[in-house]
Amino acid sequence: MTAISPPGASTAPAQPQPIEQARAAARKLEATFLAEMLKSAGLGRTAEFGGGIGENQFASFHTQALAEKLAEAGGIGLADAFFRSMMEARHDD
Structure with missing residues (x-):
């Protein structure tokens, strides 16, 4: 049996609040920064005769995923x- 919604009732999922969006954007910005720092530190570089061209092509995905996990776990405080x-x-307006 299917539930019937009253006319005008919205079935769309709730939209994220602006504060939640700002927190997510700040965390994403920190993750991007961390990915660049990890790349500069040499993470993802392969040794000669390592994993080959495939490893080189996917190293950036690994670095980005690691940076996102670091940011989710608290990062280095940049997101805050x-x-x-x-x-x-926002309050300066």
Whole structure:
């Protein structure tokens, strides 16, 4: 049996709140920064005769995934700083 919604009732999923969107954006920005730092530190470089061209092509995906996990686990504090800055800028209007 299928449930019937009253006329005008929305069945669309709830939209994320602006604060949640800002936190997610700050975490993504930190992850991007961490990925660049990890790449600069040499993560993903292969040794000669290592995994070949396939390894080189997918190393950036591994680095990005690692950076995202680092940011989700608390990162290095940049996401919090980015979020506070976004909230301050929002209140300056």
